[in-house]
Amino acid sequence: MFGPMKVNCHLIVGLGESDKDLVEMFHLLKSEQIAAYLFSFNPEPVR
Numbered sequence: 001m002f003g004p005m006k007v008n009c010h011l012i013v014g015l016g017e018s019d020k021d022l023v024e025m026f027h028l029l030k031s032e033q034i035a036a037y038l039f040s041f042n043p044e045p046v047r
Contacts (some may be wrong), residue, residue, distance in 0.1 A: 004033040014041035 009029055013022065029036045 005035050007033075008035040008037060010037045010039060012039050012041050 011022070011025065026036055
């Protein structure tokens with residue numbers, strides 16, 4: 001519908017996923033020609 005690499009996906013890492021989960025997701029997105037962007041989740045410490 002939009003064309004190769006015209007759709008993107010922002011992934012937040014650090015919510016309990018495994019390395020295998022991430023590799024599988026990146027492989028799936030690549031196979032569907034979806035651009036993936038990786039962000040890390042770093043919660044602020046509670047005071």
